[in-house]
Amino acid sequence: MIELQDVHKRFGGEAAAVAGVSLTVARGEIFGVIGRSGAGKSTLIRLVNLLERPSAGRVLIDGQDVTALEGEGLRALRRRIGMIFQQFGLLGSRSVAENVALPMKLAGDRSGAEIKARVAALLERVGLADHARKYPAQLSGGQKQRVGIARALATDPAILLCDEATSALDPETTRSILALLDGLNRELGLTILLITHEMDVVRDICDRVAVLDRGRVVEIGAVADLFLKPSHPVTRALIAEAEHRETPVRQAGGRRVRVTLTGAAAETPFLTEATRGLEVDLTILDGRIGRTRDRPYSQLLLAVGGRDAEQALARLAACAELEELAA
Numbered sequence: 221m222i223e224l225q226d227v228h229k230r231f232g233g234e235a236a237a238v239a240g241v242s243l244t245v246a247r248g249e250i251f252g253v254i255g256r257s258g259a260g261k262s263t264l265i266r267l268v269n270l271l272e273r274p275s276a277g278r279v280l281i282d283g284q285d286v287t288a289l290e291g292e293g294l295r296a297l298r299r300r301i302g303m304i305f306q307q308f309g310l311l312g313s314r315s316v317a318e319n320v321a322l323p324m325k326l327a328g329d330r331s332g333a334e335i336k337a338r339v340a341a342l343l344e345r346v347g348l349a350d351h352a353r354k355y356p357a358q359l360s361g362g363q364k365q366r367v368g369i370a371r372a373l374a375t376d377p378a379i380l381l382c383d384e385a386t387s388a389l390d391p392e393t394t395r396s397i398l399a400l401l402d403g404l405n406r407e408l409g410l411t412i413l414l415i416t417h418e419m420d421v422v423r424d425i426c427d428r429v430a431v432l433d434r435g436r437v438v439e440i441g442a443v444a445d446l447f448l449k450p451s452h453p454v455t456r457a458l459i460a461e462a463e464h465r466e467t468p469v470r471q472a473g474g475r476r477v478r479v480t481l482t483g484a485a486a487e488t489p490f491l492t493e494a495t496r497g498l499e500v501d502l503t504i505l506d507g508r509i510g511r512t513r514d515r516p517y518s519q520l521l522l523a524v525g526g527r528d529a530e531q532a533l534a535r536l537a538a539c540a541e542l543e544e545l546a547a
């Protein structure tokens with residue numbers, strides 16, 4: 221659906237903002253790109269709808285090379301790709317309904333009555349049916365982003381690009397906007413490419429994620445895999461920051477193992493089962509329990525000692541992924 225092939229973007233003589241990125245976003249997927257400030261995220265997402273032109277490489281949408289599109293071809297592409305922004309990008313002099321109607325008016329392929337009906341339906345869907353006549357300045361940040369989403373969907377795009385769409389919002393409003401995007405993805409099969417510097421956003425809503433560092437993808441994969449077994453230092457640091465913690469502070473004797481379970485197994489009493497009837501000293505040194513978009517996970521750092529430690533570890537290994545760490 222979205223395919224970037226060895227895409228580069230250089231501004232003047234500076235180091236390349238995007239330095240050879242290749243990735244594919246499947247139809248109907250929510251794909252996240254995460255990275256620190258300056259990593260090249262905004263540039264990357266703007267290359268998809270050609271708000272920026274690649275210096276080298278190709279951008280394909282549904283198999284079509286769009287890199288060289290101009291004029292009507294480019295306008296048609298932008299109607300297939302909606303976009304929302306951190307600062308919402310609404311026109312302050314237009315009402316909510318007028319903001320949402322604008323892309324349809326510009327496209328010029330719907331009657332006034334059709335536009336009116338579609339604006340009403342879109343505002344209803346984003347929960348703003350009662351705010352059509354208001355102006356952006358009268359809305360909260362979350363409401364403004366809802367207008368942004370309605371406007372982005374006005375031309376019925378198959379793809380939605382989200383450029384730090386929740387970064388200006390508080391945590392609760394962020395969750396409500398993510399829930400809206402999640403629902404739209406499921407209902408409409410909307411493909412969503414989002415960029416963010418927040419690992420929480422990726423964990424809650426994305427299917428897959430790429431980590432961008434200095435214009436390059438340093439790690440890519442399913443969110444649960446990357447989140448629970450990060451291999452690149454940048455990924456590790458982003459996760460540690462999101463969880464507000466350093467590596468474990470507790471100490472205990474015995475063998476140190478990291479136990480990871482995802483899916484239904486994560487919600488079983490696996491510690492009880494692993495130690496039932498055994499003489500084991502089990503200390504939980506650290507733990508992460510939560511869920512990614514599609515599955516629950518439990519990841520515990522344990523110290524396992526006592527006479528039957530071996531047996532308990534064997535039982536754990538049978539139901540979980542087990543990684544032994546240096547003591």
Ligand SMILES: Nc1ncnc2c1ncn2[C@@H]1O[C@H](COP(=O)(O)OP(=O)(O)OP(=O)(O)O)[C@@H](O)[C@H]1O
Nearest residue numbers: 231234237255256257258259260261262263264417
């Ligand atoms: N129009 C431009 N002209 C010159 N340099 C640019 C332009 N846009 C971006 N850059 C540079 O490209 C690099 C990547 O910027 P970009 O905004 O894509 O990163 P980012 O990961 O989105 O960061 P942030 O989250 O801070 O926006 C930076 O060094 C930036 O200064």
